[in-house]
Amino acid sequence: MLAAVINKPNDLEMKEVPTPVPKPNEALVRVKACGVCGTDVHIFKGEFISPYPIIPGHELAGIVEQVGAGVTRVKPGDAVAVDPSLFCENCYFCVQNKQNHCENWNGLGNTVAGAFAEFVAVPEANLFKTTLKDLKHAAFVEPLACVIYGHERARMSIGDSVLIFGSGPIGLLHLQVALKAGASAVDVVDLKPGRLEIARSLGARNTFKGDDPDLTKALRDVEPRGYDLVIDATGVPKVVENAIQYVKNSGKLLIFGVCPPEGRISISPFEIYKRDLEIIGSFAIKKTYLAALRMMESGYIKVDPLIGGVFPLPEFPTALELMASGRADMKLIVTP
Ligand SMILES: [Zn+2]
Numbered sequence: 117m118l119a120a121v122i123n124k125p126n127d128l129e130m131k132e133v134p135t136p137v138p139k140p141n142e143a144l145v146r147v148k149a150c151g152v153c154g155t156d157v158h159i160f161k162g163e164f165i166s167p168y169p170i171i172p173g174h175e176l177a178g179i180v181e182q183v184g185a186g187v188t189r190v191k192p193g194d195a196v197a198v199d200p201s202l203f204c205e206n207c208y209f210c211v212q213n214k215q216n217h218c219e220n221w222n223g224l225g226n227t228v229a230g231a232f233a234e235f236v237a238v239p240e241a242n243l244f245k246t247t248l249k250d251l252k253h254a255a256f257v258e259p260l261a262c263v264i265y266g267h268e269r270a271r272m273s274i275g276d277s278v279l280i281f282g283s284g285p286i287g288l289l290h291l292q293v294a295l296k297a298g299a300s301a302v303d304v305v306d307l308k309p310g311r312l313e314i315a316r317s318l319g320a321r322n323t324f325k326g327d328d329p330d331l332t333k334a335l336r337d338v339e340p341r342g343y344d345l346v347i348d349a350t351g352v353p354k355v356v357e358n359a360i361q362y363v364k365n366s367g368k369l370l371i372f373g374v375c376p377p378e379g380r381i382s383i384s385p386f387e388i389y390k391r392d393l394e395i396i397g398s399f400a401i402k403k404t405y406l407a408a409l410r411m412m413e414s415g416y417i418k419v420d421p422l423i424g425g426v427f428p429l430p431e432f433p434t435a436l437e438l439m440a441s442g443r444a445d446m447k448l449i450v451t452p
């Protein structure tokens with residue numbers, strides 16, 4: 117089969133590799149769609165925990181081609197969305213239902229072969245049968261599951277006001293989840309007018325250009341006391357630092373975007389104390405995949421406006437290059 121193989125950091129090759137044979141309790145999935153993620157760029161550059169060589173691709177959906185011994189929940193021909201997380205369920209964190217901190221963590225496309233390939237072998241437990249007709253939509257279930265976990269962490273209340281920095285695919289998923297979860301209003305800040313237009317079409321109340329010199333005044337005019345929940349979906353430390361001022365007294369800041377590990381910000385501990393602020397992190401997925409799939413299948417979460425381009429598998433290097441250079445405004449999907 118054809119696969120994208122990262123032989124070692126900064127060395128990507130499209131080549132023929134043996135098609136995997138499903139082991140007991142695994143299924144072979146014919147990949148129909150796989151989203152390109154910032155993590156894939158980090159794996160390409162050698163900035164992730166991946167062993168090499170590795171086939172990346174963890175935002176995937178496809179059709180079951182063949183099943184290994186003992187598989188009972190799916191059969192060949194079933195359309196499936198795939199949770200890429202491989203938890204050991206046996207370590208200190210897993211036994212306390214904190215699997216996203218699994219001490220023996222693995223992930224399809226992260227540490228074992230992923231889905232920028234014609235086929236991928238997947239444990240049965242990670243397969244979710246889906247009624248979604250367009251499997252490009254199913255490729256959004258993984259990022260949506262991360263966003264839903266972030267919302268679980270943030271414990272938003274019905275009627276809360278929400279401010280989101282960043283209206284790429286992740287920010288726009290946060291926008292939609294916040295609205296479905298009962299936000300009274302969601303405002304969005306981004307540098308790119310095109311993205312803000314999509315945010316408005318998906319229900320944002322107000323949108324603001326992030327480089328507007330009057331941004332602070334504009335946000336104060338709308339919410340003089342600040343927002344109950346502020347979400348960073350940019351991963352830019354300076355944006356996170358500036359975001360704290362917009363959190364209402366006794367409100368929360370959710371740090372969701374992936375900042376560079378060496379990034380540092382300055383905060384006032386007095387301000388956190390005096391204003392009763394909560395700063396919340398959110399890492400990856402924790403058993404939120406099915407919730408995400410159900411929200412996709414209901415049609416409540418719109419992802420067509422979040423698709424920035426569709427590439428056949430041989431053009432994966434072009435898609436990765438677009439992503440790495442920051443020229444991809446929206447989610448790129450590879451369809452083997
Ligand atoms: Zn991802």
Ligand SMILES: [Zn+2]
Nearest residue numbers: 204207210218
């Ligand atoms: Zn574990």
